[in-house]
Amino acid sequence: MSRPLTPMDRAFALAEEAAADGEAPIGAVIMEGERVLAAERNRMQALRDPTAHAEMLAIRAALAARGTGRLDGCDLYVTLEPCAMCAGAIAHTRLRRVYFAAEDIKAGAVENGIRLFDQPTCHHRPEVIGGLSAGRSEALLSGFFRTLRT
Amino acid sequence: MSRPLTPMDRAFALAEEAAADGEAPIGAVIMEGERVLAAERNRMQALRDPTAHAEMLAIRAALAARGTGRLDGCDLYVTLEPCAMCAGAIAHTRLRRVYFAAEDIKAGAVENGIRLFDQPTCHHRPEVIGGLSAGRSEALLSGFFRTLRT
Numbered sequence: 001m002s003r004p005l006t007p008m009d010r011a012f013a014l015a016e017e018a019a020a021d022g023e024a025p026i027g028a029v030i031m032e033g034e035r036v037l038a039a040e041r042n043r044m045q046a047l048r049d050p051t052a053h054a055e056m057l058a059i060r061a062a063l064a065a066r067g068t069g070r071l072d073g074c075d076l077y078v079t080l081e082p083c084a085m086c087a088g089a090i091a092h093t094r095l096r097r098v099y100f101a102a103e104d105i106k107a108g109a110v111e112n113g114i115r116l117f118d119q120p121t122c123h124h125r126p127e128v129i130g131g132l133s134a135g136r137s138e139a140l141l142s143g144f145f146r147t148l149r150t
Numbered sequence: 151m152s153r154p155l156t157p158m159d160r161a162f163a164l165a166e167e168a169a170a171d172g173e174a175p176i177g178a179v180i181m182e183g184e185r186v187l188a189a190e191r192n193r194m195q196a197l198r199d200p201t202a203h204a205e206m207l208a209i210r211a212a213l214a215a216r217g218t219g220r221l222d223g224c225d226l227y228v229t230l231e232p233c234a235m236c237a238g239a240i241a242h243t244r245l246r247r248v249y250f251a252a253e254d255i256k257a258g259a260v261e262n263g264i265r266l267f268d269q270p271t272c273h274h275r276p277e278v279i280g281g282l283s284a285g286r287s288e289a290l291l292s293g294f295f296r297t298l299r300t
Contacts, residue, residue: 045219048218048219049213050242050243050244051206051239063199064199069195070200084234084238084241085236086235087234087235088233088234089201089235091235092201093201094200106273107273114264114266116234121257121262121264123257
């Protein structure tokens, strides 16, 4: 018997779907307790929109699903450390926790770069749990970028 | 004879429309040369979406209008200094210039707080021109927040 899918498993399935579709392989899931509020993945190429990161799409979908104008008490699972834009959106929507897989040394803004949630001008600091299945995410991303270069 | 409307005049008209609608008075216009690509304003309350800042809506509308997946060579005019989320979106879309009116000491991320475009992890730095009609924007914002408190 296989174990039930975790939210991060779902995020990885979405990241793989993105890769198969020629998008950078990043997936994001937002949970409210046991309920999947949103499950999205990178759609930058398809939408011709460099802001169409998995997290931004998931946040807007979760807001639409919830209807309260906030995501307090909800948790985000994402396969890559969020960038400044996405970290800003996480703070604005008051997400409770952020679980991420791989760190993003170049553009991450949570445990790298600007470390947005640690700044005095950041008005909401979610709990952050990084490094879950980091190797799986790194393999997916490096495989994808290797394909782009060949 | 009245002078033609500047992009910042348009942004202010949108900010006033937002205030009349119970939204924080912030407007944004994106120009490609003489062409208005997008003109939006804060819609956080109406959309029940704390990420529905004027800049984010204008950026997505301008991307849709242009269809190239980038806003290189385009300029953003906004009545308030962008936050971290919006500054991130500005960098991702490669906007050429950002003109803003009032500084936002509490949540601004361009000349205050994280100063995103000055960070080594920021991959595109637009030209920034701040302080245009700053007093007009400050009066609009303080009038709005005064109303909220009474």
